[in-house]
Amino acid sequence: xxxxxxxLNFIILLQGFIIIIFxxxxxxxxxxxxxxxxxxxxxxxxxxxxxxxxNNNIIIKKEESKDQFSEFSVEEFEQNYYx
Amino acid sequence: MxxxxxxxxxxxxxxxILLFMFGVAIIGEYINFKKILIVSIIYPFVIMxxxxxxxxxxxxxxxxxxxxxxxxxxxxxxKFDFRESFISAITSLSFLILLEILVNPILYNAFNxxxxxxxxxxxxxxxxxxxxxxxxxxxxxxxxxxxxxxxxRGKRTIKNDC
Numbered sequence: 380x381x382x383x384x385x386x387l388n389f390i391i392l393l394q395g396f397i398i399i400i401f402x403x404x405x406x407x408x409x410x411x412x413x414x415x416x417x418x419x420x421x422x423x424x425x426x427x428x429x430x431x432x433x434n435n436n437i438i439i440k441k442e443e444s445k446d447q448f449s450e451f452s453v454e455e456f457e458q459n460y461y462x
Numbered sequence: 463m464x465x466x467x468x469x470x471x472x473x474x475x476x477x478x479i480l481l482f483m484f485g486v487a488i489i490g491e492y493i494n495f496k497k498i499l500i501v502s503i504i505y506p507f508v509i510m511x512x513x514x515x516x517x518x519x520x521x522x523x524x525x526x527x528x529x530x531x532x533x534x535x536x537x538x539x540x541k542f543d544f545r546e547s548f549i550s551a552i553t554s555l556s557f558l559i560l561l562e563i564l565v566n567p568i569l570y571n572a573f574n575x576x577x578x579x580x581x582x583x584x585x586x587x588x589x590x591x592x593x594x595x596x597x598x599x600x601x602x603x604x605x606x607x608x609x610x611x612x613x614x615r616g617k618r619t620i621k622n623d624c
Contacts, residue, residue, distance in 0.1 A: 385545045392552040396529070399559050403522055416564060423560060427613060430549065434614045 384433050395426045467510070473592050474506030480599050481558060485536060485550035487606040490616030494540065501535050529555055546614055553613065557602075561595050569594065 402419055405412065479502040486493050508531060513524045529551060536547035569591050570576055580588040606612070612619045 388545065388549060392549065392556075396552050396556050399556050399563070400522060400525060402563055403525075403559065412567075420560065420564070423556065427553070430553075431613045434549075 388430055388433060391426045391429055395423050398422065469589060470506045470510050473589050473596070474509070475502055477558070477592070477596055477599070478502040478505050480596065480603055481532070481554050482535070482540075484557065484599065484603045484606065485532070485554040486540070487603055488553050488612055489542065489546045489550045489614040490610065490612030490619030491542065491546075492618055493607070497540060501539055505531065505535070525555070525559070546616070549613060558595075558599060561598055565595050565598065566591065 398419055402415065405415065407415070479498060482498045482502060483493055486498070509524060509528055512527050516523050532555060533547055533551040536542050536551050537544055540547075542550065566577070570580075573591075575591075580591060610619050
């Protein structure tokens, strides 16, 4: 799951990067250029928000799985110990 | 980055320091200024060398090489894991380019010049045009680091959450 989300990170960020690089080479009329720039900025901010949400979930899931493992191992240890 | 060595020193090195600081701040880690400074002195000259190899018809290709080099530096020198190094490299570089795309045309219009005309000009006058972007980038990096805003929860930001 984490690997899938990592790939998703790469795809989203690479898309943004490629769009920005293409924007460097574009040469339209000024009013079209300003419109494209506004859309690019919105896209960039949105992609950063998605990245933040994805990565926060990864950390939370890592912490949850650690907790589950530690609780499970303690209980198992106690059961084995008292039996 | 530039082909002129003096411009590399006056513009490239401060810009690179900010680029790496931004990258570290965006993944919520502590800034290792010593490592960043050493890397920032070497990196602009490497890019200058790459730019001298690439023909002018392929202007912009050096950015792809820059992305790969920055990624490697974050991964191998600053010792982040690959996911973090990729996120920080691509975000910091994209952000810098985006700022340049947004701010520079306003300046060119105000001073009635263009990028092509500035690149032909060998004087230090053109360094003035990179100054607003650098100041803005520094300001944003400072705000990110100060208020602990990050995309990934690193060592600094995890402490803040607890």
